[in-house]
Amino acid sequence: MKRFFAIIESPLTRAFLVGFIVLSFQTTLFNTLRPFSVVMQVMLLCSAASGVAAGSESGAIAGFMFGFMYDMVLTSPFGLSALVFGFAGYMAGGVNTFAYSPRWWFKMLSIGISSAAAVLIYPAASLVVGVDGLLQARVLGVALTVGLFNAALALPAVFIMRWALVKSKKQMLWAE
Amino acid sequence: MYSFTRRRLIVVLLLTSVLLLTLDRSNSGLVGGVKDAFGVVFRPVERFANVVSRPLSNVWRGVLDYSDMRKENLALKDLLVKQEGAAIAATASVREAQELLALNGLPTLAGIDSVTAQVVGQSPSNFTQTFELNRGKSSGIRVGMTVTNGAGLVGKITGVTLERSVVMLATDPEYAMSVKVGACTRPNTTTTAVPQTTTTLVSDGSTSPVTNVLPTTTTTSTTSTTSTTTTVLQRATTTTIKGFTPFATTLPPVPGGGGVTQITVPETGVLLPRETGAMEGQGIDRLPVIRFIQTSSRLGELCEGVPVVTAGGSQSLAPADLVVGTVSRVVTRTGTSGPLLEVELAANLQSLNFVRVLLYQPATEIPQ
Numbered sequence: 262m263k264r265f266f267a268i269i270e271s272p273l274t275r276a277f278l279v280g281f282i283v284l285s286f287q288t289t290l291f292n293t294l295r296p297f298s299v300v301m302q303v304m305l306l307c308s309a310a311s312g313v314a315a316g317s318e319s320g321a322i323a324g325f326m327f328g329f330m331y332d333m334v335l336t337s338p339f340g341l342s343a344l345v346f347g348f349a350g351y352m353a354g355g356v357n358t359f360a361y362s363p364r365w366w367f368k369m370l371s372i373g374i375s376s377a378a379a380v381l382i383y384p385a386a387s388l389v390v391g392v393d394g395l396l397q398a399r400v401l402g403v404a405l406t407v408g409l410f411n412a413a414l415a416l417p418a419v420f421i422m423r424w425a426l427v428k429s430k431k432q433m434l435w436a437e
Numbered sequence: 438m439y440s441f442t443r444r445r446l447i448v449v450l451l452l453t454s455v456l457l458l459t460l461d462r463s464n465s466g467l468v469g470g471v472k473d474a475f476g477v478v479f480r481p482v483e484r485f486a487n488v489v490s491r492p493l494s495n496v497w498r499g500v501l502d503y504s505d506m507r508k509e510n511l512a513l514k515d516l517l518v519k520q521e522g523a524a525i526a527a528t529a530s531v532r533e534a535q536e537l538l539a540l541n542g543l544p545t546l547a548g549i550d551s552v553t554a555q556v557v558g559q560s561p562s563n564f565t566q567t568f569e570l571n572r573g574k575s576s577g578i579r580v581g582m583t584v585t586n587g588a589g590l591v592g593k594i595t596g597v598t599l600e601r602s603v604v605m606l607a608t609d610p611e612y613a614m615s616v617k618v619g620a621c622t623r624p625n626t627t628t629t630a631v632p633q634t635t636t637t638l639v640s641d642g643s644t645s646p647v648t649n650v651l652p653t654t655t656t657t658s659t660t661s662t663t664s665t666t667t668t669v670l671q672r673a674t675t676t677t678i679k680g681f682t683p684f685a686t687t688l689p690p691v692p693g694g695g696g697v698t699q700i701t702v703p704e705t706g707v708l709l710p711r712e713t714g715a716m717e718g719q720g721i722d723r724l725p726v727i728r729f730i731q732t733s734s735r736l737g738e739l740c741e742g743v744p745v746v747t748a749g750g751s752q753s754l755a756p757a758d759l760v761v762g763t764v765s766r767v768v769t770r771t772g773t774s775g776p777l778l779e780v781e782l783a784a785n786l787q788s789l790n791f792v793r794v795l796l797y798q799p800a801t802e803i804p805q
Contacts, residue, residue, distance in 0.1 A: 285485070285486035289490050292559055300563050318443060325454075339461035340454045351447075395564045399721065403563045
């Protein structure tokens, strides 16, 4: 029983549950709200927020998991979102370490930049695996919108991901 | 500086992604199975989230889309009035065409079973263009089947679970379909009073029992030298082939002769040759294009507004003559690449609600 609770309380399980709930809102609510005809990417937001909340490595693992879950509901190449979201988590964590003691606006900046970068990388990665036609000028607008939106929601997302991933220093998803 | 464990983590994640991509691209059943299982667990959660978030979605739509919706509603009412009359005439024509095809033992769209399904979801991605339907394997839907609505082609099924299926829209960059496109058309039919016993003078002086049919008007003149009634074409046509008269319809000899019979003859524009090309989606906000059309003297001139229909064939996933849309732009290209045609789809893919899945599989796709 003790072991069961340990598993339930582990950062990986928490992150999975958060991802599961966020995914359900991604495919319903955020699929409807389309500012400038762009779908808001809350799964990507959570991936980047994981990096800021718990560091590059945790961000990479959590991002990979969120991307993997996202791939389950997409028809795009399986594993592509996992790869790109993992990168976004890693990058957000990496950018955040540039500041000695990152302020709130720097966290927003890290998440915005890494989200936009992930949106730009996605069609390029698709091209590599043989899906042609996604790399268009429109991607720049999508990246900008997603980046701004994710930056705007960065702080609550970081708070949630910190709750999920950083229980204590020892029980982090990826202990340094 | 990267530690060994850091590097190992990145390598492991990268390799896992590559493995997943490889499995997916090699059409492994494993990926489909995992997705199906995830769908079973995820669907109730999604339904709950939908109920919770619906008020917010409605507020968003109400605030942003209300004025557009009003304008669209008025425009649609006008359009509906215009279309009602045309639809009745079109239905009669379609029925006639189907009867003729059935009479000649040719396949028709009316003979294909279909399933009506409702669109229940949309892709949350900014890159793929897919919709989710509330019908799946249990209704007979299989991967590859064609999806239409009242207006025309919508897309094809790319994923099926027991109760759900995913439709890739015709505008998706991964979508491709073999289509037919005709040359510029002229007015549809000419009803003309045709004398039953007429003869046409051909170049070598011999006569044949044929009557010429004109595109729009008929001019009758009598040549005094041969004492025959000849129908003269508006355009100059000459022939040196014995027994051949361009644009001619042969009438069966009627015993007794005499009198005038009313016949409706398809106008030549309808019978113009059609060229086959490959239609490919170009992504969101861009029209699909048709490639591999060659300008030839046989096809004639390509112009905007000509209808585009599916080509069909033994290996095509869609049956023949399904309405796709009209050519909206002809892009002339130099060299041997041939022209590029942009297609305005007949179906409005922005506002899909109910669609029809044709339970049609080409012979090559049906398991033996």
